[in-house]
Amino acid sequence: MRQASHGKIAVRFESVGLRYGSGPEVLQDISFTLDQGSFHFLTGPSGAGKTSLLSLLYLARRPSRGSIRLFGEEVSSAARAALPPLRRRLGVVFQEFRLLDHLSALDNVALPLRVAGVGEADIHRHVPELLAWVGLGDHMHAKPPTLSGGQKQRVAIARAVINRPELLVADEPTGNVDDRTALRLLHLFSELNKLGTTVVIATHNEGLVRRFQFPRLHLEAGKLDVLPPMSLTGPPTSGGGQS
């Protein structure tokens, strides 16, 4: 079992900028480091660039400038062939879930394992267990179009954590679930974090941010600040976003 190993750096951004085409920079001079085994919320108003920042983290795009290092490897200029092994060390919960509609919940969650070459016996042992844990034990063979928004989100989360990622990146993972389920999912992320997974969660849910007391990466107008955990009480701050 992987243990948290503070001291090593999981992510390092140095003067990273991102622009789409010839448009203005949506991210400007972003610099921060995430220690291995750390937990951060990514907060900020809508349109601040949270999804763009996460897409750089989960290697969906390259920065227009600057340097990004993941697990010590420079990825902003890495060869394409070097990316799949790095991506297998990540778990991603996409904002729109991005489940494959023709596959069952079980097969969707099994994808990262199949891609990594895990045998079918192991897949059929671990995947149903995790689906049951996220409350989808009765929907294992259901296809995403027949699931509710919250159920799809839980499938997406199960897919992101099934291979015990070293870095978990989640974009609004609790946006479509009730408070009780949101809390339960945050506890799952927290448990993974205790096992050594570095976690970055973009969220607008101020209640969760206050409750879990993790530091924040706060984005506003394309610029990033690293902020301490939000106080348990008190009025909403500029760093807290909306609930």
Place this chain on the structure above:
Amino acid sequence: MIGFLRSDLPVARDASGQFLPWLVAVMVFLACLALSGAMSLDSLLDRWSRDASGTLTVQVPAATGANADTETDARVERAVRLLESDAQVARATAVSRERLAEMLEPWLGSAELMDSLPVPRLIDVAVTPGAMPDLDALVERLRAVAPGAAIDDHRVWLARLIRLAEGLRLLAWAVIGLVALATAAMVVHATRTALAVHRPHIEVLHLIGATDAYIARQFARRAFALALLGGVGGLALSAPVLWGIGGLVQRLEGGLVPEITLGMGQWLVLLLLPPVAGLLSMVTARRTVRRTLTRLL
């Protein structure tokens, strides 16, 4: 097979993929006809080449007057004996009247008519391998025992026939090559269409760590299965056509067209066409996917 075809992408439902077996069936059907033509011409050319270098035909004109038949037979017999005494002749065989009647029947009709005509007799001569007989001297000696005898050297017209057959064989191989190219082009088109349709799914697979090879394998396996299915269909369609052509050729009499049959080995080569079409499609799909994916991150 189900495990082999298990796919994370919904490639099985593609409209482009649904047409592929039908198109490959037509291509394999054409390739099958062209290949059997090429293989038949191969054996025919072998036979003709051997004949061209090793055989002659001596023509002995029919005698006239009383006892013409007896006299003609005597001339043929003298000519055969003379030929057999020649060291450069391996074998000389007179073509019997019955065989001659059979060969001429398509043109002259019944054997009775032939009896009333002064049809020349033929002697089939096999030349000793490697020997180059002096045909002018030989015909002089033959005319001494069989007045008017002539030697029909097959070599000139057979050489022209061989050139024609070689041209046809080349054409058959060109058809096979074009069919292979057309099949590959169809697979490229179907694969590119499928790639465009499934791009969002492919992005997800990439982001969870799938390599290009992993994604390409899914398209390649599907292309193999569809092309194999189509290939078997095309082969099944061509079998009765080949039997039919073989039957029609056999019904031609008089040696106008030499018997064209496929041996067991040649049938086995035809049986290889569907898997070859499958492999061609598989390799083409894999290369197409990998080349296209290099343009993505």
